[in-house]
Amino acid sequence: MQAWLCERLDGPEALRWAELPDPEPGPGEVRVRVAAASLNFPDLLITQGKYQARPALPFVPGAEFAGVVDAVGAQVRGWQPGQRVIAIGGTGGLGTQAVVPAERLLPLPAGFPMHEAAAFVFTYGTSHHALIDRGALKAGETVLILGAASGVGTAALQIARQAGARVIAVASTPHKRQACLDLGAQAAIAADPQELRAQVTTLTEGRGVDVVYDAVGGALAEPALRSLAWRGRYLVVGFASGQIPALPFNLALLKGASIVGVFWGDFMRREPQAATQALAALFEGHAQGALRPHLDQVLPLARLPEAFTRMASRQVVGKLVLEIDPALC
Numbered sequence: 218m219q220a221w222l223c224e225r226l227d228g229p230e231a232l233r234w235a236e237l238p239d240p241e242p243g244p245g246e247v248r249v250r251v252a253a254a255s256l257n258f259p260d261l262l263i264t265q266g267k268y269q270a271r272p273a274l275p276f277v278p279g280a281e282f283a284g285v286v287d288a289v290g291a292q293v294r295g296w297q298p299g300q301r302v303i304a305i306g307g308t309g310g311l312g313t314q315a316v317v318p319a320e321r322l323l324p325l326p327a328g329f330p331m332h333e334a335a336a337f338v339f340t341y342g343t344s345h346h347a348l349i350d351r352g353a354l355k356a357g358e359t360v361l362i363l364g365a366a367s368g369v370g371t372a373a374l375q376i377a378r379q380a381g382a383r384v385i386a387v388a389s390t391p392h393k394r395q396a397c398l399d400l401g402a403q404a405a406i407a408a409d410p411q412e413l414r415a416q417v418t419t420l421t422e423g424r425g426v427d428v429v430y431d432a433v434g435g436a437l438a439e440p441a442l443r444s445l446a447w448r449g450r451y452l453v454v455g456f457a458s459g460q461i462p463a464l465p466f467n468l469a470l471l472k473g474a475s476i477v478g479v480f481w482g483d484f485m486r487r488e489p490q491a492a493t494q495a496l497a498a499l500f501e502g503h504a505q506g507a508l509r510p511h512l513d514q515v516l517p518l519a520r521l522p523e524a525f526t527r528m529a530s531r532q533v534v535g536k537l538v539l540e541i542d543p544a545l546c
Contacts, residue, residue, distance in 0.1 A: 220312025279310025
């Protein structure tokens with residue numbers, strides 16, 4: 218097999234293209250021939266040693282990918298060679314083959330393109346858990362999405378629209394804001410901490426928003442919290458800005474608001490039945506055409522360094538996908 222190998226935690230620039238022995242699945246494991254993989258922000262952090270999960274060196278990055286089962290280990294039930302799958306493996310996706318624990322595979326519905334499959338589960342799973350489960354978003358409500366042009370942001374935008382909510386998208390550039398409008402946002406405003414609250418006040422005629430979806434943190438967090446309506450819900454999804462905000466919690470008291478943590482990975486582990494039901498709803502939304510990943514670019518795996526540079530410089534709108542086996546795509 219061939220793969221990008223992380224041998225030291227010096228960032229994606231230190232990854233090395235390597236020829237490696239084909240991995241053999243052990244008990245409870247499945248080997249996947251990888252068709253396509255997507256980049257998520259944690260893929261960048263994990264190569265820098267800045268993510269909460271720290272796999273032993275050396276390892277092949279790539280947490281989210283799609284492909285075809287080509288070997289199964291002992292004690293594996295329900296999987297067989299030839300099945301099309303989505304893998305949420307933690308690592309391994311940025312290579313031609315990956316060994317994954319069987320419980321981290323999902324069957325890929327018929328007609329689901331591999332490129333989209335590789336970019337679907339993490340972002341849509343996170344955003345559905347945030348908005349529908351933790352945020353209890355209802356039709357007719359208004360949601361403010363910070364980082365709305367990101368992978369999770371574009372997924373959240375589509376899920377909110379499917380739920381019948383009104384979306385105010387926050388994004389850093391005119392190009393990103395136009396992309397959000399094209400995806401169905403009713404309004405798109407600049408990511409300016411000094412102007413955000415005033416713009417939201419104008420757009421909501423002074424009422425404020427019912428839900429804030431915050432995967433950014435940093436300086437936008439406090440004006441977003443101040444923009445909540447009575448009984449609003451502030452969803453803490455992540456900190457892509459690199460800064461964890463210190464929020465004035467008296468605002469939550471004054472607004473009767475809820476500060477709600479969103480941790481999709483542990484939701485999958487702790488509440489597997491509910492997570493499975495949520496994923497089924499997401500796959501149905503894809504089949505109906507309501508939920509489709511916005512693919513910024515599809516690049517060959519050899520161009521991974523370029524892909525990481527684009528991600529690190531915040532140029533990506535939606536998801537960036539690496540094509541690994543064109544014959545499977």
